[in-house]
Amino acid sequence: xxxxxxxxxxxxxxxxxxxxxxxxxxxxxxxxxxxxxxxxxxxxxxxxxxxxxxxxxxxxxxxxxxxxxxxxxxxxxxxxxxxxxxxxxxxxxxxxxxxxxxxxxxxxxxxxxxxxxxxxxxxxxxxxxxxxxxxxxxxxxxxxxxxxxxxxxxxxxxxxxxxxxxxxxxxxxxxxxxxxxxxxxxxxxxxxxxxxxxxxxxxxxxxxxxxxxxxxxxxxxxxxxxxxxxxxxxxxxxxxxxxxxxxxxxxxxxxxxxxxxxxxxxxxxxxxxxxxxxxxxxxxxxxxxxxxxxxxxxxxxxxxxxxxxxxxxxxxxxxxxxxxxxxxxxxxxxxxxxxxxxxxxxxxxxxxxxxxxxxxxxxxxxxxxxxxxxxxxxxxxxxxxxxxxxxxxxxxxxxxxxxxxxxxxxxxxxxxxxxxxxxxxxxxxxxxxxxxxxxxxxxxxxxxxxxxxxxxxxxxxxxxxxxxxxxxxxxxxxxxx
Numbered sequence: 001x002x003x004x005x006x007x008x009x010x011x012x013x014x015x016x017x018x019x020x021x022x023x024x025x026x027x028x029x030x031x032x033x034x035x036x037x038x039x040x041x042x043x044x045x046x047x048x049x050x051x052x053x054x055x056x057x058x059x060x061x062x063x064x065x066x067x068x069x070x071x072x073x074x075x076x077x078x079x080x081x082x083x084x085x086x087x088x089x090x091x092x093x094x095x096x097x098x099x100x101x102x103x104x105x106x107x108x109x110x111x112x113x114x115x116x117x118x119x120x121x122x123x124x125x126x127x128x129x130x131x132x133x134x135x136x137x138x139x140x141x142x143x144x145x146x147x148x149x150x151x152x153x154x155x156x157x158x159x160x161x162x163x164x165x166x167x168x169x170x171x172x173x174x175x176x177x178x179x180x181x182x183x184x185x186x187x188x189x190x191x192x193x194x195x196x197x198x199x200x201x202x203x204x205x206x207x208x209x210x211x212x213x214x215x216x217x218x219x220x221x222x223x224x225x226x227x228x229x230x231x232x233x234x235x236x237x238x239x240x241x242x243x244x245x246x247x248x249x250x251x252x253x254x255x256x257x258x259x260x261x262x263x264x265x266x267x268x269x270x271x272x273x274x275x276x277x278x279x280x281x282x283x284x285x286x287x288x289x290x291x292x293x294x295x296x297x298x299x300x301x302x303x304x305x306x307x308x309x310x311x312x313x314x315x316x317x318x319x320x321x322x323x324x325x326x327x328x329x330x331x332x333x334x335x336x337x338x339x340x341x342x343x344x345x346x347x348x349x350x351x352x353x354x355x356x357x358x359x360x361x362x363x364x365x366x367x368x369x370x371x372x373x374x375x376x377x378x379x380x381x382x383x384x385x386x387x388x389x390x391x392x393x394x395x396x397x398x399x400x401x402x403x404x405x406x407x408x409x410x411x412x413x414x415x416x417x418x419x420x421x422x423x424x425x426x427x428x429x430x431x432x433x434x435x436x437x438x439x440x441x442x443x444x445x446x447x448x449x450x451x452x453x454x455x456x457x458x459x460x461x462x463x464x465x466x467x468x469x470x471x472x473x474x475x476x477x478x479x480x481x
Contacts, residue, residue, distance in 0.1 A: 021051075022051045022053040024052045024063065025060050025062050026047055027054070027061035028043065029067070031067065032103070034218075035220060035221075036069055039128070040065075043128050046129065046131050063135070064097070064099070065099045065121075066082055066099075067102045068101065068102040069102065069103055083098070086098045097139075098118070099120060100119050100121070101123050103187065107186065120144070121144050121145070124190070125176070167214070167454070169215065169216040169218070170214050170216075172205055172206060172219055172220060174224060174255065175197065175223065175227050176191060177195055178226075179235060180312075183310065183311050183379040183384065184375065185375075185378060189378075190377075191222065194236070195233065195234050196227050196229045199258065202219075206266070207263075210263050214266075215267060218268075218271055220270075220271060221271075222272070225273050225278045227250075228250070228252075253285050256268070260289035264289075264290075269295065275299075275313075275323055276319075278323060286330075287330050287331050291480075295334065295337070296335075297338075297339075298338065299340075300320055300338055302344060302347075302355055303317060303354040303357060306346075307351050311344060311380075312379070317358065321362075335365040335411075335442060336362060337365050338364045338367040339369075341370055341372050342372065345380060345384035346388075356400065356403060359404060364407055365407075365443070366404075366408060367404045371390075371393040371397045372393065374386045405467050408468065412443070412466070412467065412470060415443075416462050417463075419460065420439040420440070420459070421459055421460075421478040422447070424453065425437050428446050433449055434446050434448055435458075443470055444468065444470065445462070446469055446471050446472075447460050447473055447474050450474055452477075456481060457480040458476070459474065
C-alpha cells in the first residue's frame with residue numbers, strides 16, 4: 001500500500017459547525033495518510049449524533065482521540081508524545097477520556113491499555129460504528145477495545161462531515177483494506193483485506209458534494225485501481241461470484257467513467273495507484289474525459305528488480321517502464337509522481353544506481369522519498385535484517401532527493417509561458433494578496449487575487465516557477481465555471 005503523507009496537516013485538531021443540542025466536547029487529531037484524515041471525518045460524524053461537538057482546545061475536551069498511522073516511525077513517535085501531553089492534561093481534568101484510533105491502535109492495543117495504561121479506549125479502523133457502545137463502557141469506568149477487522153465494513157452508509165475540507169475539494173473513500181502483501185507495509189494486518197464500496201453509495205455521496213458546490217473530489221483508497229464491486233464481499237472472493245455478479249461487476253475504470261459522465265464540470269482525482277493493478281482501460285478513461293485530472297501517483301519504491309522482489313512488489317522494473325510509456329502515449333501531458341524507499345534491506349550500490357537510472361528515465365513531476373525504517377509487524381521485520389548502515393541510507397537518500405529536485409525544476413521550467421486551468425482553493429501562505437490553487441497536473445500555482453474567488457476555475461499564464469510552485473497571472477475564467 002502506498003501513502004502520501006502531507007506533513008503540513010499532521011496533528012491538526014479538527015473542527016466543524018457546532019450543534020447547540022450537543023453538550024460534550026471532542027478533540028480529535030489525525031496523523032499519517034489521507035485515509036486517516038478521511039476516517040476522522042467518519043468518526044466525527046458518528047459522534048456528532050452521540051452528543052459531541054468538536055473543540056480545538058485540548059483542555060476543554062471530554063473525549064480526546066488521536067487517529068494513528070504505523071507506516072513510518074516518525075508518526076508513531078509523534079503520537080506517543082501527544083499521548084504524554086493528553087495524559088498531562090488529564091491529570092488536571094480527570095474526567096477526560098483518551099482514545100487511540102486507526103492502524104497503531106490495532107497493533108499496540110495491549111501495550112497502550114494494559115502495560116502502559118495511557119489510554120481508556122482503543123478502536124481499530126473497522127470498528128468506528130461501535131464507538132457509541134465503547135464510550136458507554138468508558139463512561140462506566142471500564143477500558144474499552146474493539147480492533148476486530150471486518151470483511152464487509154466500508155462506511156458507505158455514513159456521510160462524513162468535511163472536517164479538513166476547504167469547501168472546494170473533498171475526499172471520497174471507495175475501498176478499504178489491502179491485499180498486496182508488500183514486505184515493508186503493515187496495512188494488510190491493520191486494515192484487513194480489500195473490499196469496495198457500493199458504487200451507488202459513492203455516486204450519492206458525490207451528488208451531495210456537488211449540490212453543496214464542491215468543485216473537486218479525490219477518489220481515495222489504499223489501492224484505488226483494485227476497486228471491484230460485485231454486490232459486496234472481499235475482492236479475493238470474486239472468483240466465487242456468480243456469472244451474473246461477474247457480468248455486472250463495476251471495476252475502477254467503470255466507476256471513473258460513471259463519475260466523470262455524471263458530473264462533467266466536477267474535477268476528479270484519485271489516489272493511490274499500484275503499478276501491478278493499473279490497467280490501460282483506466283488510462284483510456286482518463287484520456288476520454290476532460291474533467292479527470294491528468295496526474296497519476298504511481299509509487300515504484302525501488303528501481304531494482306532484485307529489491308522489488310524482496311519487497312514482494314508484483315511487477316518488474318520493465319513492466320513499470322512499459323506502463324509509464326503507455327501513459328505517456330495515451331496521455332502525453334500526464335504528470336506522474338512517485339514514492340521511493342531508500343536503503344531497503346540488502347540494497348547494494350548497484351540497486352541504488354538502478355533507482356537513479358529509473359528516476360532519469362521517468363523524470364517524475366514530484367516524489368515522496370524516505371529512508372527505510374523497520375516497521376513492527378511487517379514481513380520485512382520478521383524475515384529481513386535491516387542491514388544497510390544509516391550513513392549509507394542518508395547518502396543514497398540525499399542523492400535521490402537531489403535528482404528529483406532537478407527533475408521538478410526541469411518539469412516546472414517547461415511550463416513557463418503556458419496557460420493552465422487552476423482551481424482556487426485558498427489564500428497563499430506567503431501573501432494575502434495572492435490565491436493558491438492546483439493545476440490538473442496537481443501542481444500548486446500562485447497568482448494575484450484580482451476579481452477571482454475561492455472555488456473559481458481560472459486560466460493562469462505561468463511566468464515563473466520554483467521547484468515546488470508555479471507563479472503566474474490570471475487571464476480569465478475557464479469554461480468550467
